Amino acid sequence: MNKDVLILDKEFISFVIIDDVPFDYRDLSDSSLRSTINAFHKVTNLSSQIDIIFRKKYIDQRVYTERLLNRIQNLRIIIENDPSNAKAKNEIEILQSILTRLEQGEKPFSYQIALLVHGKSEQEAKSLAEILIRGLGSLNIKSRLATEKEIRDIILLSRCKCRKEGLPSQIPFLTPFSIEKMPKPDKWSEGIYIGRDLEKGIPIFWNIESSENPHLLIIGPTGSGKTELLLSLGQLIALNYGIPVIFFDVKGDIKSRLIKNGYNFKIINPFLHSLNLSKLTYVSSSVKPLFLEKVIGFSFKLSREERAIIYSVLNRYLRINDSSISWRDLISDEEVWERYPLRRALEVISLFDTGGPFILDSIVNGLNVIDLTQIKDESLRRFIIYTVISELYVKYSDIVDQGIRLALIVDEAWTILKDEDEYGIVGDLVKRGRGHGISLLMATQNVQDLGENADVFMGNVGVLCFMNNGDKEYWRSIVKRYSNILDSDVEDKLTFMGRGEMLIRFLGDPRPILVQHNPLTRGSLQD
Numbered sequence: 001m002n003k004d005v006l007i008l009d010k011e012f013i014s015f016v017i018i019d020d021v022p023f024d025y026r027d028l029s030d031s032s033l034r035s036t037i038n039a040f041h042k043v044t045n046l047s048s049q050i051d052i053i054f055r056k057k058y059i060d061q062r063v064y065t066e067r068l069l070n071r072i073q074n075l076r077i078i079i080e081n082d083p084s085n086a087k088a089k090n091e092i093e094i095l096q097s098i099l100t101r102l103e104q105g106e107k108p109f110s111y112q113i114a115l116l117v118h119g120k121s122e123q124e125a126k127s128l129a130e131i132l133i134r135g136l137g138s139l140n141i142k143s144r145l146a147t148e149k150e151i152r153d154i155i156l157l158s159r160c161k162c163r164k165e166g167l168p169s170q171i172p173f174l175t176p177f178s179i180e181k182m183p184k185p186d187k188w189s190e191g192i193y194i195g196r197d198l199e200k201g202i203p204i205f206w207n208i209e210s211s212e213n214p215h216l217l218i219i220g221p222t223g224s225g226k227t228e229l230l231l232s233l234g235q236l237i238a239l240n241y242g243i244p245v246i247f248f249d250v251k252g253d254i255k256s257r258l259i260k261n262g263y264n265f266k267i268i269n270p271f272l273h274s275l276n277l278s279k280l281t282y283v284s285s286s287v288k289p290l291f292l293e294k295v296i297g298f299s300f301k302l303s304r305e306e307r308a309i310i311y312s313v314l315n316r317y318l319r320i321n322d323s324s325i326s327w328r329d330l331i332s333d334e335e336v337w338e339r340y341p342l343r344r345a346l347e348v349i350s351l352f353d354t355g356g357p358f359i360l361d362s363i364v365n366g367l368n369v370i371d372l373t374q375i376k377d378e379s380l381r382r383f384i385i386y387t388v389i390s391e392l393y394v395k396y397s398d399i400v401d402q403g404i405r406l407a408l409i410v411d412e413a414w415t416i417l418k419d420e421d422e423y424g425i426v427g428d429l430v431k432r433g434r435g436h437g438i439s440l441l442m443a444t445q446n447v448q449d450l451g452e453n454a455d456v457f458m459g460n461v462g463v464l465c466f467m468n469n470g471d472k473e474y475w476r477s478i479v480k481r482y483s484n485i486l487d488s489d490v491e492d493k494l495t496f497m498g499r500g501e502m503l504i505r506f507l508g509d510p511r512p513i514l515v516q517h518n519p520l521t522r523g524s525l526q527d
């Protein structure tokens with residue numbers, strides 16, 4: 001046997017193990033069940049032999065139940081010693097729901113699912129298996145090549161390695177097995193508290209550190225509770241990690257609600273601080289023209305031609321004066337002077353570049369609010385947010401993979417997202433995911449607010465929160481693209497959610513959770 005392929009006479013067989021089928025037959029309507037069965041058989045139709053092995057092994061129900069009860073007992077002791085252990089509390093809830101199903105007559109068993117793909121050559125067997133894994137992935141079924149040991153165990157049928165345990169009601173449409181409808185617990189059992197599962201009451205957390213991508217996006221109509229959720233998450237991040245959490249306050253409600261709840265925070269007024277664009281302390285000389293062209297171009301919505309001009313003028317200027325920029329000199333440059341949008345942009349920049357301490361030096365660990373309420377012009381607001389985000393991004397690029405080091409929170413995110421193109425500043429931060437330790441939390445009313453990059457944001461952020469919304473079409477045509485929901489869920493549950501209630505989708509697992517968030521007040525932290 002080669003590492004991945006078993007060679008038997010003239011046959012070559014590769015082994016695919018199914019790890020997770022994240023839905024069961026009750027999640028699907030009649031017609032989608034039919035089309036999913038068809039899709040499964042299409043995916044497994046590889047013009048070659050394929051054996052589907054579904055092994056089911058008897059478990060003694062008495063022993064199994066005893067094991068569950070023992071585990072629950074141990075968890076209770078753990079919780080008595082450490083009442084804040086949310087992971088243990090979650091596990092108890094899950095074990096209790098399994099006990100309830102056993103009481104309702106379901107018989108437990110353990111199982112393993114393997115697909116044996118036959119090919120005429122080693123290469124063919126392996127590439128067919130890879131095609132199969134990709135195809136199953138498109139049905140949200142997680143699979144992988146078996147390890148050498150697993151292959152040996154599958155061949156020796158008597159040594160059944162049925163590691164997973166389950167109940168008959170979980171058996172889905174395609175013989176392979178399905179597990180609980182909840183996403184995997186590692187996605188939601190630890191981290192920053194979001195709220196309670198609406199159906200089971202289990203606390204749900206956002207595990208920023210282990211999430212595939214440390215960013216979070218909230219979408220919901222006016223009054224649905226987006227700002228309250230951002231406030232809670234920001235406060236909890238500051239408490240948990242002791243890192244700087246920066247709110248960009250456009251409407252003034254962040255500031256007023258923090259004051260109302262008695263939280264300590266630092267207000268940063270951009271009029272009293274310098275954005276330091278003439279020096280760009282953290283940006284290396286060679287990338288300064290590009291950095292400035294991007295920030296100025298996106299903030300003031302300059303055309304491609306105008307951006308090219310500003311880049312070449314800056315490039316020329318910085319080659320001669322590499323220490324600091326005089327905006328006056330640049331404004332009087334002939335190419336800039338002739339074009340009003342460029343002139344205006346540079347005049348605005350010079351206004352925010354003089355006097356006061358450098359804005360980044362004023363940021364402290366804990367809550368910071370950059371107060372944008374006195375700035376009514378949209379392009380000016382965008383300019384300040386883009387500049388601060390871009391400068392922080394460069395500042396934090398020096399160390400990678402050191403965990404979460406900074407959180408940026410943007411309510412009314414359409415201000416900065418609507419006109420971003422594929423090379424946009426925020427889009428870039430979201431696509432890069434982990435690494436620099438920056439977590440971005442954003443809220444906006446519609447998916448359309450995300451502009452051209454909607455798919456980049458929706459597909460890449462670690463946590464998507466769809467707040468309560470009475471519009472059925474919204475659930476059916478938008479939310480359904482990003483998480484597994486049924487038409488019947490839309491009719492029965494989703495359109496009836498109340499304030500602070502939402503559907504959450506964690507990246508990498510299409511099974512959503514319905515969560516109730518309660519605003520954090522000073523007293524609630526002491527409970």
Ligand SMILES: Nc1ncnc2c1ncn2[C@@H]1O[C@H](COP(=O)(O)OP(=O)(O)OP(=O)(O)O)[C@@H](O)[C@H]1O
Pocket residue numbers: 220221222223224225226227228229445499500501517518519
């Ligand atoms: N989970 C909740 N439970 C009870 N009341 C809530 C909850 N969340 C928000 N509220 C209240 O509902 C009102 C609207 O909430 P919030 O301002 O957070 O909504 P929003 O989605 O940010 O609205 P907008 O888009 O208009 O800013 C506020 O008075 C807030 O205190």
